[in-house]
Amino acid sequence: MSKPTVPILSLKNVGKSFTVNGGKIEALRGANLEVERGEFVCLIGASGCGKSTLLRIVAGFEEATSGEALMWGMPIQGPSPSRGMVFQDYGLFPWLTVRGNIGFGPASRGRAKSEVKQTVDHYIELVGLQKFADVYPHQLSGGMKQRVAIARVLANDAEVVLMDEPFGALDAMTRERLQDELLELWERTKLTVLFVTHSIEEAIFLSNRCIVMSPGPGRIDSDIAIDLPRPRDVSAPDFNEFRRMLSGMLHSHHGRLAA
Numbered sequence: 001m002s003k004p005t006v007p008i009l010s011l012k013n014v015g016k017s018f019t020v021n022g023g024k025i026e027a028l029r030g031a032n033l034e035v036e037r038g039e040f041v042c043l044i045g046a047s048g049c050g051k052s053t054l055l056r057i058v059a060g061f062e063e064a065t066s067g068e069a070l071m072w073g074m075p076i077q078g079p080s081p082s083r084g085m086v087f088q089d090y091g092l093f094p095w096l097t098v099r100g101n102i103g104f105g106p107a108s109r110g111r112a113k114s115e116v117k118q119t120v121d122h123y124i125e126l127v128g129l130q131k132f133a134d135v136y137p138h139q140l141s142g143g144m145k146q147r148v149a150i151a152r153v154l155a156n157d158a159e160v161v162l163m164d165e166p167f168g169a170l171d172a173m174t175r176e177r178l179q180d181e182l183l184e185l186w187e188r189t190k191l192t193v194l195f196v197t198h199s200i201e202e203a204i205f206l207s208n209r210c211i212v213m214s215p216g217p218g219r220i221d222s223d224i225a226i227d228l229p230r231p232r233d234v235s236a237p238d239f240n241e242f243r244r245m246l247s248g249m250l251h252s253h254h255g256r257l258a259a
């Protein structure tokens with residue numbers, strides 16, 4: 001008999017409420033989700049449906065009001081380097097070089113200098129920034145900054161990378177380039193990625209699974225496997241089928257809200 005495997009992440013009936021001006025906002029209700037190691041999961045849904053709240057609970061920045069969030073079967077009790085968040089502006093330290101940014105986490109966790117150097121060299125090579133190791137963030141392109149941000153998370157021994165609309169503010173061409181770079185890194189490192197987006201196309205292009213959420217209160221509505229071969233062609237008929245399906249789901253939420 002095969003041994004049951006524990007998912008890297010699981011949410012069991014997770015709820016989250018906020019109290020604002022004496023009133024209660026139910027940001028998340030009864031969220032159940034299991035993520036296996038190496039999956040690329042996108043969370044998609046209308047504004048206010050609880051995507052960021054769910055991500056922040058997994059990051060350990062917020063605590064669930066009910067239910068539980070687990071990593072490898074153990075309760076998530078706060079932030080941990082094993083769950084690294086990549087922010088929209090990448091959150092790099094402008095006063096540190098690429099090398100300094102990537103080494104910051106291991107150094108502040110008391111690793112020996114030689115070990116930090118070895119770790120930094122390894123991740124700089126992994127993300128292909130050897131020629132840029134000693135430059136500052138303002139001297140890098142958007143794609144390079146993204147690579148540094150991911151390398152920084154990896155150098156901290158992250159197993160899960162959490163991304164909250166990292167490409168939301170970018171022009172279409174830069175966004176496409178960064179998506180390609182992210183996929184290339186994911187395929188090489190076999191990381192587990194949880195990625196929030198508003199864009200249906202981005203979710204289908206990137207993910208193995210799309211988690212569709214709906215607002216009022218925030219809930220997980222559907223869990224759609226995106227089993228298209230890679231690299232994906234956004235103009236292919238089967239890509240369009242997914243686009244139609246997800247668009248229909250998201251528009252039905254608007255209908256329900258309006259009704």
Ligand SMILES: Nc1ncnc2c1ncn2[C@@H]1O[C@H](COP(=O)(O)OP(=O)(O)OP(=O)(O)O)[C@@H](O)[C@H]1O
Nearest residue numbers: 018020025027046047048049050051052053054218
């Ligand atoms: N710290 C907070 N205090 C009070 N209310 C909050 C807080 N964080 C989130 N909320 C509320 O919880 C609900 C879900 O917010 P959340 O940011 O998770 O949604 P979202 O789906 O990520 O939205 P968007 O796509 O606009 O970023 C919203 O009604 C929001 O106002």
